[in-house]
Amino acid sequence: MSMHALLKLFSLLALGFPLLSLADGAAIAQQQCAGCHALEQPDYAALGIAERSQRQGPPLYYAGNKFRQTWLAAWLQNPVRLRPGGSFPPAHTQQTEEGDRIDASSLAEHIALAAEPARQVTEYLMSLQAHNALLEQDSYQPGKIALRMGKMDFRKFKGCNACHQDAPETGGVSGPELYTAWQRLQPAFISSYIKDPTAWDPHSMMPVLKVKDAAVHKLVNYLKAIGEQ
Amino acid sequence: MRFCVMTALLMLSVASAQGEALSGDAKILYQTYCTQCHGIAANGNGINAPSMSVQPRDHTDPVEMGTRTDEELFKVIKHGGKSINKSVLMPAWGDNLDDEQIHTLVRYLRTLCCTQ
Numbered sequence: 001m002s003m004h005a006l007l008k009l010f011s012l013l014a015l016g017f018p019l020l021s022l023a024d025g026a027a028i029a030q031q032q033c034a035g036c037h038a039l040e041q042p043d044y045a046a047l048g049i050a051e052r053s054q055r056q057g058p059p060l061y062y063a064g065n066k067f068r069q070t071w072l073a074a075w076l077q078n079p080v081r082l083r084p085g086g087s088f089p090p091a092h093t094q095q096t097e098e099g100d101r102i103d104a105s106s107l108a109e110h111i112a113l114a115a116e117p118a119r120q121v122t123e124y125l126m127s128l129q130a131h132n133a134l135l136e137q138d139s140y141q142p143g144k145i146a147l148r149m150g151k152m153d154f155r156k157f158k159g160c161n162a163c164h165q166d167a168p169e170t171g172g173v174s175g176p177e178l179y180t181a182w183q184r185l186q187p188a189f190i191s192s193y194i195k196d197p198t199a200w201d202p203h204s205m206m207p208v209l210k211v212k213d214a215a216v217h218k219l220v221n222y223l224k225a226i227g228e229q
Numbered sequence: 230m231r232f233c234v235m236t237a238l239l240m241l242s243v244a245s246a247q248g249e250a251l252s253g254d255a256k257i258l259y260q261t262y263c264t265q266c267h268g269i270a271a272n273g274n275g276i277n278a279p280s281m282s283v284q285p286r287d288h289t290d291p292v293e294m295g296t297r298t299d300e301e302l303f304k305v306i307k308h309g310g311k312s313i314n315k316s317v318l319m320p321a322w323g324d325n326l327d328d329e330q331i332h333t334l335v336r337y338l339r340t341l342c343c344t345q
Contacts, residue, residue, distance in 0.1 A: 022271075025324050048331075049254070052237030052261050089276060090260045090269060100264075159318040163265065172277035174265035207263060207320035224242050 025124030028117050031134045033060065041130055044202040052203035055087045056108075059201065061112065062124035065135050066189045072125065075184075076118040079110035082180065084165070084173035102173055134199055139213060140191035150222030158219065166226055175206065182227025191220045255337035258330055260320060263288075271341045283316040294342035304336045 017044075029039060037054035044051060063072070080192040086107045104223045113121060154173075155161045164178045165171035181190060195216045197204035209216070259271075266275040266285040273287035287293055297305075302310050306326070310319030322331070 013255055048259060049257055049290070081300060085265075085276060088261075090264045093264065093276055095268075095274075099278055100268050101268075102276055153310050156282075159316075159320070161279050162318045168344075172265070172280050174275075174277050180254070188267045196324070204259075207322055208324035209286065210321065210324075 002062040005086060007225040022124050022127060025117075025120035025122070028113075028121050029060075029124050032111060032113070033057075033121070037127065049203060053091065054090050054204065056123050057087050059223050060125055060142055061128050062131040062200065064078050064127055065131045066185060067126070068184060069122060069126050071184050073118050073122040076113045077115060081107070082184070083176045089174045099140070119207075131200060135186070135188045138188045138192040140188055140217050140220055140226055142187055143217065145189060145225055147222075147225055150218070150225055153218055154222050158211075158215075160219070163206075163208060166222075180225055181223045186189075187220060187224070190223060191216055194219055244329045254330075255333045257290055258326070258334055259288075259337055262325065263334070266318070285316055289337055291342050293340065298307055299335050299339070302338055306331045306334055 010167050013104050021197050033039065038059040038061055040057075042051060042059070043068045062172050083089075083200040085102045089102065093205075151166065154166055160166070161171035161180070163172040163175035165173070193200050194205075195213070196207065196208055199207060260269070264271075264275055266277050266281065267273055267288055268275040268285070271288040273285045275285060278285055290307070301313055305315065305319060307321065307323040307328070309321030310316040312321070326334070
C-alpha cells in the first residue's frame with residue numbers, strides 16, 4: 001500500500017470511526033436501553049401523570065446534559081443501584097408492621113455491558129442533549145462550604161434528606177442517593193435540576209424549592225464536598 | 230319520551246365514567262407524590278418516614294384531618310408545610326401540580342379520612 005493510500009485510510013478512519021461508533025452505540029441503546037428508558041422526549045402532556053408510574057428507568061434523552069462521561073462508561077460496565085426504591089418507589093413498596101419498606105426482591109438488576117459496547121453506548125448517550133438551553137442558563141461555579149453547615153442546610157433547613165441519602169444508609173429512600181452525585185453528574189445539571197426539576201422532567205417527583213440561586217449553589221457545593229471526601 | 234330516557238342514561242354513564250376517571254387520577258396523583266412519606270395505606274408510615282424528624286400526617290385519621298379545612302389542605306399541598314406553620318419536610322407541590330390536580334387531591338384526602 002502506498003503512503004498516499006495509507007494516509008487516505010487513516011483520515012477515513014479518523015473521520016468515520018466516531019460516526020460509526022455513534023451509530024453502533026445508538027443501535028445497542030435501541031436494543032438494550034429503550035425498553036426501560038426514554039431515548040426521545042415523550043409527549044408528557046398527552047401521556048398524563050400515569051407516565052411517571054409506568055417508568056422502568058430514568059429518561060435518557062438528555063443524558064449528555066446530565067452525566068459525566070467517564071462515570072457513565074464505567075457504570076454501564078459495573079452497574080450498582082443508585083435509587084434504593086427504583087425508578088418508581090411506590091411500585092416497590094410493601095406494608096410491614098413497622099411501616100412501609102422497599103421490597104428489594106421486586107427491583108430489577110440493571111444489565112452490564114462489556115467495555116466496548118459500554119464505550120459506544122456512552123458516546124451515543126452523551127450525544128443526547130435535549131436540554132442544552134437549561135444548562136446554558138445555569139450560573140453555578142464550584143465553591144466551598146463547611147461540611148457541618150452544608151449538612152445542616154441539606155438535612156434540617158431544606159429537608160432534602162427526607163427523600164435522599166447524603167451518606168450510606170442515612171436519609172430517605174425514595175430519591176436517588178446523593179453522596180455519589182458529584183462523581184456521577186455534571187455540576188451545572190445538579191444546580192439546574194435542583195433549581196427547577198420540572199423544567200427537566202415535567203413529571204419529576206421532586207418539588208421546586210423556590211430558593212435563590214445562591215441557596216441552590218450552596219446545596220451543590222455540599223454535594224461536591226461530600227462527593228470529594 | 231324514549232329519546233329523553235336514552236339521553237338521560239347516556240348522560241348518567243358519561244358522568245359515571247368521569248367519576249371513575251377522577252378517582253383513578255386521584256389515586257395516581259396520591260401514589261406518585263404522597264405515598265413516599267404518608268404511606269401506601271395513607272397512615273403516615275411511608276418508606277421515608279423512618280428518616281424524618283417529623284412523623285408525616287396520618288391521612289386516615291378523621292380527628293387529625295378534621296382539624297384542617299379544605300382550604301388549608303389546598304394551601305399546604307400547593308405552598309408547603311411552612312405556609313401553615315408546619316414542617317418544612319412537607320414540600321410545596323405548586324410547580325409540579327396544577328390547581329385542579331391539587332383540588333383532586335384534597336377531595337381524595339377527604340375520602341381517605343372520612344368516608345372509608
